[in-house]
Amino acid sequence: MGVREFIKGWPVYRQLTGTDPLGRGAAAKSSHSEQLTARTSTADSVARSVCPYCAVGCGQKVFVSGGKVAQIEGDPDSPISRGRLCPKGSASKNLVTSPLRQTTVKYRRPYGTEWEDLELGTAMEMIADRVLATRSATWQDADDKGRPLRRTMGIASLGGATLDNEENYLIKKLFTAMGAIQIENQARI
Amino acid sequence: MAEAHPVGFQWVMEAKARGAKVIHVDPRFTRTSAMADQFVPLRAGSDIAFLGGIVNYVLQNELDFREYVVAYTNAATIVTDGYRDTEDLGGLFSGFDPETNTYDPESWQYAGHEQNGAERQDHARQRETAAALQHETHGMSVKGETERDETLQHPNCVYQILKRHFARYTPEMVETVCGVSQDAFAEVCQAWTTNSGRERTTALVYSVGWTQHSVGVQYIRTGAILQLLLGNMGRPGGGIMALRGHASIQGSTDIPTLFNLLPGYLPMPDAEKHPSLEKWIDAVRHPGSKGFWANAGAYGVNLLKAYWGASATVENDFRYDYLPRINGDHGTYRTVLDMIDGKVKGYFLLGQNPAVGSAHGRAQRLGMANLDWLVVRDLFEIESATFWKNSPEIETGEIVPEECRTEVFLMPAASHVEKEGTFTQTQRMLQWREKAVEPPGDCRSDLWFFYHLGRMVKQRLAESTDERDRPILDLTWDYPVGGERGDEPSAEAVLKEINGYEVATGRPLSLFTEMKDDGSTLGGCWIYTGVFADGVNQAARRKPGREQSWVAPEWGWAWPANRRILYNRASADPDGKPWSERKAYVWWDQAKGEWTGEDIPDFPKTTPPSYRPDPGTSGVEGLAGDDPFIMQGDGKGSLFVPVGLIDGPLPTHYEPAESPVRNPLYPQQASPTRMVYRRPENPLNPSPPEHDTDLFPYVFTTSRLTEHHTAGGMSRTVEHLAELQPSMFFEVSPELAAERGLKHMKWGHVVTARAAVEGRIFVTDRLTPLRIDGRIVHQVWLPYHWGSNGFVTGDSANDLFGIVLDPNVLIQESKVGTCDVRPGRRPTGRALAEYIAGLGRAAGQHQAASVTAPAPATDPAASKPDEEPT
Amino acid sequence: MSSFYGPLDPAPDAGYADPPPRKGFFTDTSVCIGCKACEVACKEWNAIPADGYNLLGQSYDNTGGLTANSWRAVEFIEQPLASGQRSAPFAGAPTGPSASATSAVLAARTGQDTGTEPGIEPAPDPTAAAPAAEPQFLGMPGIDLPGRIDDPDGVRRTDFRWLMMSNVCKHCTHAACLDVCPTGSLFRTEFGTVVVQEDICNGCGYCIPACPYGVIDRREEDGRAWKCTLCYDRLGAGQTPACAQACPTQSIQYGDLDELRVRAQERVDRLHEVGVGEARLYGHDPEDGVGGDGAFFLLLDEPEVYGLPPDPVVTTRDLPSMWKTAGVAAAGMVALVAAAFVRGPR
């Protein structure tokens, strides 16, 4: 930048030569302000989503830039919510980007006093082993009158009200096939 | 509603702006009250008395919408002679067995249907298995043909029974029981009735705290009776709206992760009642009943086909024998007690935090501490994952990490933007979410977790010849995988299976009526059939609301068949014409010979209003042209429920399991059929007529704050929410503050026989003492969002509750209890355990005498009739 | 028309040729449900840090007011007053004098660490918050509460209302913060709003005492002044500010200021019709001390009850006379020095 440009860019010069002699508006505008854009307009992609909190089902638009969630806000198209969100819905980006989020598997061994790290794959293998072992150990073929039960009472599950229908479907399907019946969720609470 | 569902509340504000009167009934003045035209404070646990009073007002003054009531409800139906009401039996209905604390509903049947009751052999079992939750949805299984007296004069007709039953719910009684002044009560009665009828409708909105009572089902029943009497069901601006609290809690009931249900409200087979496919199907379709449940065979077979695919054939009853059987109470509370007893070894927690969110947190945590293994899948390190290191029981020495053997896997979950799939919101609408980003690190969707768990289990058993492994090996589990990591199962493929398709061609079904019971179609959840109609993901539809009609049928997809208002045939008169132009919604188009309107008609499309079935016709064809309640066995709205409820055919005010007052209405103190678990770790506070009820003289209730979400796992962990309500506090009236020496913003604690919970005291005019039965009753309110983890921490209010359940659905009473409130912080460490134990001992002295006599309890977190004359 | 005072269209005055219509907020407190969506939406969009986990005891207000880290702040006011349109909520309830006075005093003592300066200070004189003397309870627990039965005045808690308001920067027509800013960091945008330019602000702090509403504030770890920008970036993209978009009940309305003023007047008229006589507009009048606010309010009580100044004035109104006075004083200095040196002996 030459001196001339520097001078021309100097707001005092703009005050003296432009329409804003008092330097309170146009003359005082900074380069940052000149270049300001809404990150919602420059997002790489927008996903149509639904708020994860209560059951009103407000529409959300999830703006993504550089593979990261840049903004989550209400979807004005939704006839349910008309673009509005409550404080929880409005905090959705904060939710998914919270520094407290767990992103690795944690393991507490029996009688342990601290978490340990575990590979995801290892954890899955261990869980599968335990499910089968427990199922085996607690299997009930029939009741005392000989009526079939075909189940285990050793494995229980709680949760699903915050999950997708597809997930609940697989959960119920798998547990039912395995004979686990104490499958419950918030609807009972 | 403004507190917990602010965005939904915009529609109430919209109605208000157009002149609707908004009435809010709640123990405490909330954000909703602030916007209401009338706020009615009442005692937690007294809602049936309150609503029953309105029912009585309607009946005594004959203010019911008579034409609607006669044509569309069972008001005219005659009940068997043997029926005896609570009026006659001191608060019990006929058929009560004091041995088991259950009813034999034989004497509640419609005249001529008496054998109906006999079918349900074991009433205690009914209660244990939450059979009513099944009935809730597979309809009242009564025969289609009933004896009726449309003059409503027959002494045994439902209308007259109703009138007698509610006769004692006078304004004076409402005042006595609820603490609502007669003036305020009259204002509500007048508003509700004058705003209902041909030209106007009134909506009843409740939050699901209503269900968290020992008589929760009957709360909602009372609302239903009132709305039916006033002709507010199936009509725009009317109805009963449950404001549910979790993004897909409706979906998790439709496609249930519940012990007693299979997808589409099909019952889990009972070892005793459902020995065969046929028995199972018949239990649902109830031969002789009218309506769409008649096709239950197709629904059941399609589910079995969806589970076991090619292996499920007509010859093997579609592998019905692969289904595990229930034979009792396997609900979450029973299961937790079993954990304490060492009967349960492994536990999955899927986005659920019972250590904070379930009643009796201590029992929850002690149960978890006695497992072999626990898998927690969550976004955050929730309290249920860390019970072994920082639960209150660590402090009291009840859990010692070095002695607690539970192996814990904390598996990070994908958030709602990191996976695709559908949520079903509170109005039964499915909305598809697109995936925005990949989940970070080891975070995975539950779809991924269960798909791969299933795959690994199948692999491990591949060589098994054990017959018990066949259901796993034959399970269809071939979902395509993809995504950036290449191993994410396709949610859309799962949704297609849920929707159902023709086995031969793969063509998606458009409606459940296309389902066949011969194995040629399959579908995982019949009520969701149509969500993939024409091979299009209908739940992903996003036509802007402003570009379509006010019903907005092209946004998402609502079950069944994309209907937005259930039973909307009732929005037209018996002749098929709208009750009024203002309230036109669905009507009969004579020229086209079909039902039409703003919504998808909830009725056989071409069945004219004048249609009358031949005698003996059942099923869909059995529905007369003016039978709008097409899922009920008689096609009528049920004022009186002869079948399916454990605790009586009509709502009756019983005191909550814990109450400071004697039931002013009946000698029977609390619900006689409530589920009580009498165990050392589950002591209950004494209630009248037990002695020493002044140990716990106050009523407390809990609810949500706008700024937090349930057990706080998704809000205490979010700094922009945590800062808005950073600390546990509880609210008392100035009068109670004076009585107990409580100071605003100072520490105080609330105690029950189970726990002591501390927080900052808020002294506020928003709570008021009430005059109940001649004495002053104070109420305390607590939010229940805090626990030991997150940006902000605090004691958990749910620790205060014991475990007492509604017998119909096995949901706990966690919206009302008795307590004491004391200034200062609670004791800590072992002193806390001793403190509680002392309270428990004091309370326990009074338990012995009280098993059936009086138990009490309930009240509403929020019940709000909103009236919307639009 | 003065650039310093009175009605004015600020954008052209600030040198914008042919600017878009002036934008603003109309915050209708009569429909505010106090959900705080505005606070959160604002923080999310503008990447504002949390400002402390402090329970204030001011009803549900744990924000405490506008700071550099809270550009929207929802206030809660519990009043034993008639609402004008409702049944008395506690009529017939067996209630007595309220202890709210005490409560308010205690709440007022609470300070808050907001990570900003000056942030939220405790009230200098908490008793000023008290509506009435603390009720005297005799301390005798029983069926009837002490002080209730023998209440000679017949004072019973019958009426009650809970007022809520989302406070925000007013975007004054004559904005003192902007006027006094020495760097031009605070400037008037083409939309007529007042915005801090974060690349310019050097944290001199002058804007803070200049604001007649106590809005603008400095972020401690950052040193710069921050406040509501009316989402300048979103406006530029034709979008609605984050708070207004989120607001579930349209308590916060965004739009062309002229239109909002009309809408607001209609709303007041409507409320008056239905008996809410206490409804009044605040900051809507171009003739007021700041030339009208770009963000104005419908209130249900006096402004000071919401912590708003009842008759704010832009300090710059008096600037010409102040410069004049300073000139006189300066001339006096010269005269006195001259006199001192010229006159008399050494």
Add this chain to the structure above:
Amino acid sequence: MTAPRAGRSGDGRKGGHRPGGEELAVPPAEFRSYYGRAVLKAPVWKYDIPAYLFTGGLAAGSSLVAAGADLTGRSVLRRAARAASLGAVGVSTYFLINDLGRPERFYNMLRVAKPTSPMSMGSWILAAFGPAAGIAAVAELAGALPHRGVLGLARRLLPTAGRAAGLAAAAAAPALATYTAVLLADTAVPSWHEARRVLPFAFAGGALASGAGAGLMAAPVSETAPLRRLAVAGAALELAAVHAAENDLGLLSEPYQTGRPGRLLRLARTLTAAGAIGAVAGRRSRILSILSGAALLGGSLATRFGVYEAGVASAKDPKYTVVPQRARLGAGRPAGAAPKDTGAHQQG
């Protein structure tokens, strides 16, 4: 937790329990507020700014004294005053930059030239004054330079340049001394804004008194006769103006009288009066002159801190915001109805 509202009878509530227990000039104010919290934000400035108010005034006063000394041939006084001026303006600059939230961006102060911003004007004034005062002070070093070469040239030119610069600084000085009064008054801080007609005189007087005081301490008694006159005049002006602030602003005088600012201003009054008297009485005593000068400086310093803190106190208490505005509305004189200055008092 009801927020501010009127008592049951419908009147306002008690507002003023005064800290300190001094006599109230006005009856306790009745007003309502939001939990008693401030309407305004108090200034965030630390000690730098009140200190700068003093050093800026000192620099201005000193440069005026230096110019007078220069023109009247009092070379020791001139030299001392020029040094004081440069020193004071240097310290001032440090204070100003130190107080910034982003000190590295101090240069943005010259980004614009805004007559609406006293701070902007002040920056330009300082930008003019500082170099001038610097050259004037440097010129005093001329005598130490060699006689030849470039520095010899400088040695010859510097006295002239020094005089020119000194006069230039003196020309800017009155603005430097008084703009700070406008800087304080041009805020919403009630007790500052209300004192807008007196603060410039207080600061002008203070600048003169401190300039004179510095001179008294540095110069031999032989050269200080003008300073003694100036000290009396400056002190009188300062005392009169502060007295007006303390008494003529109605409720808004209260912060000047009470609490810490009240104590500071009483100290200032004592010091300033003593300094003025000492200046006159000590015309033959170097020691007394030095003490008088110190008292004047101290008095000026205390005045600035007192005035500053009074403003802060007035901003922190909603009473001072609400009550006068309510009174204005009650009298039918809202700000909007009165385009002209309608302060509750007219003092000069």
